[in-house]
Amino acid sequence: MKTLTAPVRLTGVLRTDRSEGSSRLVWLIFLAVFLVAWLVVALGGGSFVTVANLQNIAQRSVALGLVTVGQTLAVLGGSLDLSVAYVVSLAAMTAAVTMAGDTSRVPLGVVAALGTGALAGLANGLVITRLRVNPFIATFGVALILRGALNAAFDNFAGKVPDSFQTLGYDVVAGVPVSLFLLGAVIAAAWYVMHRSRFGHHVYAVGGDAEAARLSGVRPTRILLAVHVLCGLCAATSGLFLVSRLGSAAPWVGPDGGYDLESIAAVVLGGIALSGGKGRLLGPIAAVAILAIVDSVFNFFQADPFLRTLVRGVVIVGAVAVYAYREARENA
Amino acid sequence: MTTDELTTAVPTAAAPDRLRRLRSVPPIWLVLAVALAVIIWRDPSFAEPPSLMAFLKRCAPLLVAALGELFVIVSGEFDLSIGALMTACVVVAARVGDGDPTRTWWVIPLLLGLGVVVGLVNGLVTTLLRVPSFIATLGSMLVLNGATFLWTGGSPTGALADNLRRVGRSGITGLPVIGQLPWAVLVFVVVAVGATLLLHRTRFGHQVFAVGGGVRAATLSGVDVWRTRTAAFVLSALSAVIAAILLAGFAGLSQDAGAGYEFQAITTVVLAGAVLGGGRGSTVATVGGALTLQALFTLLNIFGYPKPLRDTAEGLLIIAAGAYTAYRARRSG
Numbered sequence: 001m002k003t004l005t006a007p008v009r010l011t012g013v014l015r016t017d018r019s020e021g022s023s024r025l026v027w028l029i030f031l032a033v034f035l036v037a038w039l040v041v042a043l044g045g046g047s048f049v050t051v052a053n054l055q056n057i058a059q060r061s062v063a064l065g066l067v068t069v070g071q072t073l074a075v076l077g078g079s080l081d082l083s084v085a086y087v088v089s090l091a092a093m094t095a096a097v098t099m100a101g102d103t104s105r106v107p108l109g110v111v112a113a114l115g116t117g118a119l120a121g122l123a124n125g126l127v128i129t130r131l132r133v134n135p136f137i138a139t140f141g142v143a144l145i146l147r148g149a150l151n152a153a154f155d156n157f158a159g160k161v162p163d164s165f166q167t168l169g170y171d172v173v174a175g176v177p178v179s180l181f182l183l184g185a186v187i188a189a190a191w192y193v194m195h196r197s198r199f200g201h202h203v204y205a206v207g208g209d210a211e212a213a214r215l216s217g218v219r220p221t222r223i224l225l226a227v228h229v230l231c232g233l234c235a236a237t238s239g240l241f242l243v244s245r246l247g248s249a250a251p252w253v254g255p256d257g258g259y260d261l262e263s264i265a266a267v268v269l270g271g272i273a274l275s276g277g278k279g280r281l282l283g284p285i286a287a288v289a290i291l292a293i294v295d296s297v298f299n300f301f302q303a304d305p306f307l308r309t310l311v312r313g314v315v316i317v318g319a320v321a322v323y324a325y326r327e328a329r330e331n332a
Numbered sequence: 333m334t335t336d337e338l339t340t341a342v343p344t345a346a347a348p349d350r351l352r353r354l355r356s357v358p359p360i361w362l363v364l365a366v367a368l369a370v371i372i373w374r375d376p377s378f379a380e381p382p383s384l385m386a387f388l389k390r391c392a393p394l395l396v397a398a399l400g401e402l403f404v405i406v407s408g409e410f411d412l413s414i415g416a417l418m419t420a421c422v423v424v425a426a427r428v429g430d431g432d433p434t435r436t437w438w439v440i441p442l443l444l445g446l447g448v449v450v451g452l453v454n455g456l457v458t459t460l461l462r463v464p465s466f467i468a469t470l471g472s473m474l475v476l477n478g479a480t481f482l483w484t485g486g487s488p489t490g491a492l493a494d495n496l497r498r499v500g501r502s503g504i505t506g507l508p509v510i511g512q513l514p515w516a517v518l519v520f521v522v523v524a525v526g527a528t529l530l531l532h533r534t535r536f537g538h539q540v541f542a543v544g545g546g547v548r549a550a551t552l553s554g555v556d557v558w559r560t561r562t563a564a565f566v567l568s569a570l571s572a573v574i575a576a577i578l579l580a581g582f583a584g585l586s587q588d589a590g591a592g593y594e595f596q597a598i599t600t601v602v603l604a605g606a607v608l609g610g611g612r613g614s615t616v617a618t619v620g621g622a623l624t625l626q627a628l629f630t631l632l633n634i635f636g637y638p639k640p641l642r643d644t645a646e647g648l649l650i651i652a653a654g655a656y657t658a659y660r661a662r663r664s665g
Binding site (some may be wrong): 118134144146147264265274302308313314317324 | 335363385410457461462463464466467468470471472473474475477478479480481482486489599600607608609638640641642643644645646648650651653655656659662
């Protein structure tokens with residue numbers, strides 16, 4: 001039998017947390033960046049550690065952070081999702097149009113937005129698993145389809161969320177923005193799923209070697225479908241947060257934030273291998289916080305936004321080069 | 333197999349062989365033929381040589397960019413930086429040329445030099461620093477976008493010289509039948525023939541396929557993997573520079589001149605049956621891919637669909653192409 005000739009490797013399934021790597025390095029970098037930012041801003045005559053500024057950094061992290069959690073799951077499963085930016089827009093538009101400024105329709109709007117996100121993720125997953133299209137092409141194709149449909153249907157801001165829903169974007173409880181609780185809850189749930197549940201182990205197994213995982217009894221098709229649905233849900237949650245900030249939605253709210261490439265950049269900055277199956281969930285979260293701190297320092301000095309883009313490019317490539325160097329040395 | 337078997341096997345295999353050869357024609361040509369037929373049915377004037385020439389002219393920048401991207405994809409990598417490089421070229425040409433035709437003779441080599449540098453950086457960061465090309469070229473994209481507009485202060489300044497724009501805009505006039513042969517068409521024919529010879533007829537081309545097919549096997553058979561991949565990135569960047577010069581001709585100066593070209597080029601290459609991950613692809617089919625994409629846009633235009641639906645059509649097409657390629661690979665493997 002053909003299937004039995006391949007070596008049956010159980011390591012993919014029986015992996016311990018230890019071999020998934022550690023996000024400690026990224027958190028150390030986060031700490032260093034935080035201290036440097038503090039120092040630089042203090043030397044510039046400002047104060048970095050104020051409640052207002054820290055709240056600002058947190059708010060900034062929420063939208064990208066939510067998308068990045070989903071993207072991390074997709075990349076760990078050996079896939080990736082280029083459609084997240086348009087899923088963010090799709091969910092934001094759905095929520096704004098469904099709620100139409102009416103408080104009693106908030107639950108309906110939230111369910112509808114999450115539903116469209118899950119459906120978009122399911123579409124990605126089905127194209128990848130059933131039609132066996134490369135994830136890059138599949139999710140890029142879905143992104144184009146969504147972009148065309150959104151831009152054909154809306155050419156400006158549309159819909160409205162009620163003021164009661166905007167509390168998610170603006171309210172602060174005990175000095176902590178409400179949206180941070182949302183991000184925290186999503187991260188906690190994802191962390192539990194990825195690092196403490198059987199499903200999480202299976203995602204690592206499929207991302208590490210789908211064929212080995214299949215031979216040891218995991219169904220890669222199901223895992224990939226689930227991972228893409230979860231990724232769509234995370235992007236939709238981010239869309240809900242954005243629409244609560246903006247009060248209304250436009251087709252370009254997602255792509256203007258650059259959430260597709262930025263979330264992938266955050267994932268690799270967080271020490272997750274693009275080839276899948278390696279790295280821990282909290283790494284990319286630290287990376288999102290690092291990017292938000294750097295942004296806030298640039299804002300403080302009112303630096304040219306193009307300088308920020310340039311620095312971001314160098315930082316991303318530099319960080320990944322360091323990871324690649326460390327890994328090559330460890331393997332040698 | 334002995335010689336006897338071979339000689340007896342040949343005549344019986346001839347008929348299915350021809351059928352198989354017909355089936356091995358990339359289906360992109362079939363899609364193109366149908367699209368063109370529908371266009372001509374709705375708008376017979378499209379079949380006249382001058383409007384066909386105008387059609388080819390519109391395809392030229394994407395075609396040239398896609399042929400460069402093909403080398404990188406066949407070698408098993410991505411190049412996401414070509415759109416940003418194209419924008420940078422148009423903006424740099426306008427800023428340093430400042431509309432002065434006498435500067436064009438050194439502006440073009442300068443742009444090609446910029447292309448070589450960007451290609452080398454992409455290639456070396458990918459091969460020597462072992463950064464995945466997706467990230468390496470995403471980084472170049474950010475750096476190029478940031479640097480270009482940091483330099484010009486946010487919006488493009490200066491002007492494009494007339495003789496530089498002529499390459500993309502005008503052509504050899506007064507010819508029989510076609511009327512005008514646009515320079516852009518001439519450029520893309522030269523690039524297409526050059527790329528075909530280089531990829532399918534030279535030792536370097538074979539090495540590109542070998543590296544994309546499997547790094548270990550290529551290394552063991554003596555291919556210099558990092559040199560081959562770096563050369564592919566340089567070719568991609570040079571094609572992007574040529575595409576940018578064509579684009580500067582008919583689109584002019586704008587701050588998002590090349591935006592989205594990286595993904596359009598990848599779409600084109602995938603439509604042509606290339607496989608992301610490397611080892612498969614063809615220049616001739618890539619030409620078919622670019623023509624098909626443009627024909628599809630023309631078609632949507634004729635039927636009066638809103639412009640955004642182009643994206644939707646492109647998305648459906650790229651998924652269909654990816655699914656078909658995967659289906660073929662499963663059946664033949």
